[in-house]
Amino acid sequence: MSLLTVNHLAVAFNQRRVVEDISLNIDAGETLALVGESGSGKSVTALSIMQLLPQPPVTYPQGEILFNGQNILQASEREMRGLRGNQMAMIFQEPMVSLNPLHNVEKQLYEVLSLHRGMRKEAARGEIISCLDRVGIRNAVSRLKDFPHQLSGGERQRVMIAMALLTQPKLLIADEPTTALDVTVQAQILQLLRELQREMNMGMLFITHNLNIVRQLAHRVTVMRNGREVEHNRCALLFSQPQHPYTRELLAAEPDGQPVTLTQTKPLLQVKNLHVGFPVRRGLLKRTVAEKRVLQDLSFTLRPGESLGLVGESGSGKSTTGLALLRLIASRGEVWFDDQPLHTLTRKQLQPLRPRIQVVFQDPNSSLNPRMTVQQVIAEGLAVHRPELSAAQLEASVIAVMEEVGLDAESRSRYPAEFSGGQRQRIAIARALILQPQLIVLDEPTSSLDRSVQKQILTLLRRLQQQHQLAYVFISHDLQVVRALCHQLIVLRQGEVVEQGECEALFNAPATEYTRQLLASAQGKPLN
CATH class of the missing domain: 3.40.50.300 (P-loop containing nucleotide triphosphate hydrolases)
Structure with a gap:
């Protein structure tokens, strides 16, 4: 039985x-x-x-x-x-x-x-x-x-x-x-x-x-x-x-294709010696007794139209890097965006730059407000940063961006729960894209999607990058997806850079044992 x-x-x-x-x-x-x-x-x-x-x-x-x-x-x-x-x-x-x-x-x-x-x-x-x-x-x-x-x-x-x-x-x-x-x-x-x-x-x-x-x-x-x-x-x-x-x-439906061709040479984003640490508090009064270092000495340069892949095991500092670049958590080091020193700017001074740097989070279920319609979700950022726009102009912008990411604009009055996982991720991408950013931090944007939808989202990201010369910081543990999208690759482990360089070169000739182990696991080789 x-x-x-x-x-x-x-x-x-x-x-x-x-x-x-x-x-x-x-x-x-x-x-x-x-x-x-x-x-x-x-x-x-x-x-x-x-x-x-x-x-x-x-x-x-x-x-x-x-x-x-x-x-x-x-x-x-x-x-x-x-x-x-x-x-x-x-x-x-x-x-x-x-x-x-x-x-x-x-x-x-x-x-x-x-x-x-x-x-x-x-x-x-x-x-x-x-x-x-x-x-x-x-x-x-x-x-x-x-x-x-x-x-x-x-x-x-x-x-x-x-x-x-x-x-x-x-x-x-x-x-x-x-x-x-x-x-x-x-x-x-x-x-x-x-x-x-x-x-x-x-x-x-x-x-x-x-x-x-x-x-x-x-x-x-x-x-x-x-x-x-x-x-x-x-x-x-x-x-x-x-x-x-x-x-x-x-x-x-396995991820395939090549990163888009680069046409620009002037850097958009420069990161120098980025460090992030969190205080360790102990005792009744919760005094700081030590610092837990979660990211150490990260440096890279990113050009318009270029993608940087951040890979490594969970807890290695990938998402922390994204939050530090967005200036959502405290960090040490230098972050230059379009020749402006983000690391020296106050919260108020950062406000005009926010539309130009956007993020797509890992789980659209958590990042999309379930009580708002898709129209409201996508238009929210535009309404904050462009308060002079009328309701008709906001709606026209939402319709245009939904069509651009492959969504039916007639569905804009529906709620996020009424869409599939792949459609919700397109909504999250549309919300970022409507502000016409130059840099998008993509935190595991395809991890919760099945392979056929992953392939569609990858194709969409490449097309948008080609059209708008978007720079991507792409955080992922799926190396096949990274290889299909990214020009550069940084391998992180416990907050430290293990290996860094051109993506295709690292895939073809990894220099460290840890990177070789990552690649072997990603290719589905039998486990010992």
């Missing part, structure tokens, strides 16, 4: 079916990968298995979900609470939504062990530290008292993975668990999941858009599109002999 069997399941929201006739099964010790573009029904299927969707508005018009032979569609909420955590666990895609911002790491992990395994705090502490070590949290003991906002995006995701693994479940559902992780930590987490799967004979449903991970981890693969299964096969066969046109399209 299979550990999990889903037979002809349909899921409906307010009578509208979003998943139709999906069937899958997972045996103990087996990994099934569920792949497809955003909006295909992958996460809805996973949440249905865990019975985490609100009923109503969600209904199940047909089908059954059998876990160890028990139809959990007919289980009571009390019975489900006995299954969740104890026998089935889930790693959610967005850790900032799943982690309690008011509790530190130790308290959140101890809660899992206390509820599901009845452990006392003294015994639990050692297991918590061991699990954090295994998922790659450096100096785990010193991070126990940290709150979620004090961790990097990758570190938060690792805490979520630790939380799920501490329960030792029979079935683990992992919804994009490595999206926010750099390639070396991805490799580490995949190795850990394989080891735990062997130790506990655990079944795993792995939802992802990263086909390199699927190739390394899955035994079987189910491909979904528009709520339906379009293909199912053994992993090796699906990659070597895809049957459905959509599967072939997915496999062909």
Whole structure:
């Protein structure tokens, strides 16, 4: 008998079916990968298995979900609470939504062990530290008292993975668990999941858009599109002999192309010896006792129309660099933008320069106000910096920029939640572009997108760069995307520059072992 069997399941929201006739099964010790573009029904299927969707508005018009032979569609909420955590666990895609911002790491992990395994705090502490070590949290003991906002995006995701693994479940559902992780930590987490799967004979449903991970981890693969299964096969066969046109399209949607041709030589941005450190406070009065250095001695020059890639593991200082360039956090060193010394300017003096330096954040769910329409979201910055514009002029500018980034301008009265992940990222790009900037800091703009949408966004970024001579600081852990867009590359590790130079040269002949390790992991080579 299979550990999990889903037979002809349909899921409906307010009578509208979003998943139709999906069937899958997972045996103990087996990994099934569920792949497809955003909006295909992958996460809805996973949440249905865990019975985490609100009923109503969600209904199940047909089908059954059998876990160890028990139809959990007919289980009571009390019975489900006995299954969740104890026998089935889930790693959610967005850790900032799943982690309690008011509790530190130790308290959140101890809660899992206390509820599901009845452990006392003294015994639990050692297991918590061991699990954090295994998922790659450096100096785990010193991070126990940290709150979620004090961790990097990758570190938060690792805490979520630790939380799920501490329960030792029979079935683990992992919804994009490595999206926010750099390639070396991805490799580490995949190795850990394989080891735990062997130790506990655990079944795993792995939802992802990263086909390199699927190739390394899955035994079987189910491909979904528009709520339906379009293909199912053994992993090796699906990659070597895809049957459905959509599967072939997915496999062909790897980032490709070359950076745009440079036409200008005068520097736009010059950074000299940039340092960022945060105070370490201790004691009852929270006195500063030391400084935690998160970025040291970073220097580079960027020209109009040029892209600089910043890569490295989570916590290496990539996003910190972007915030320092935007003058959103304190730093030491020199930042010159168009011959103006940003490092000497006050907040008020920086205000006229803000429209010329924009940012696109990693997660559009967090950066787009859910209570504002797309028209209001995109126009907000323009209304602040160009108060003399009339409502009609603002609307005309929004329509023009939406069309430029490939969005239907007729949808501008809708809210962000009504758009797919790729469309929301286009909205974020439009919001930055409407101010006609010269420099855009792109912080992991494609990490949460499936491969086909990633390729569309890359094509869009290259086209916009060519048309407007935009300079990009592109922060990413996806080296294939970086190679397709960037002229220069800086590799960071623990706040220090490991390697720096022309992007193509670094890919062809990396000088350091760490860069070689990054490239090997990115290419999906088998793990030791």
